[in-house]
Amino acid sequence: MFRHVVLLSWIEDATEEQKAEVAKRLRDLPGVIPELRSYLVGPDAGATQGNFSFAVVADFDSPEDYAIYRDHPAHRSVIDECIAPILASRAAVQYHTA
Amino acid sequence: MFRHVVLLSWIEDATEEQKAEVAKRLRDLPGVIPELRSYLVGPDAGATQGNFSFAVVADFDSPEDYAIYRDHPAHRSVIDECIAPILASRAAVQYHTA
Secondary structure: OEEEEEEEEEOOOOOHHHHHHHHHHHHOHHHOOOOOOEEEEEEOOOOOOOOOOEEEEEEEOOHHHHHHHHHOHHHHHHHHHHHHHHEEEEEEEEEEOO | OEEEEEEEEEOOOOOHHHHHHHHHHHHOHHHOOOOOOEEEEEEOOOOOOOOOOEEEEEEEOOHHHHHHHHHOHHHHHHHHHHHHHHEEEEEEEEEEOO
8 A cells, every 4th residue: 555644734824714624625535536545634633732733644556546646636726725825834755554 | 533643754864774773663563552553654655855754654542542652661762762863853643533
């Protein structure tokens, strides 16, 4: 399995509505990108100081399937319309979990 | 399910042996921390510029079980002996995946 992990932090001015819209829009993606074998996203639980704001963990059969997700227009739309306007910082790793 | 995600980046001086030891030692933890329901760790595949170096994704039944892992002496030993000496930066999120 090939896993893609992204942690995002939001700017201070981000509204609750903007943050909620990121989760809502991302959770629609498995319906339009069948390469997503598992897709669990969500806001930080708030239990630990210094954490990032939001996590995305996506599992694929292969790096090629990850690339399809990465470049998919439905995914790029969420990034451009919902994530980019409130993004402060981003950390990512892709790794083989087998 | 309660998921803990950490992305780590290593200092430039980190050796291949030091990096491999992190993965090896972490992969022993499910044998001594039964609260770990799933534990998939590994080095970045190197496909994307600007990525962090290493990912840890750990699944628990509850935030309380995550806290047991976080504070477990076997886990703290890996952090102190293997991760801290080569750590450049760290990003983390804990979130509810249900």
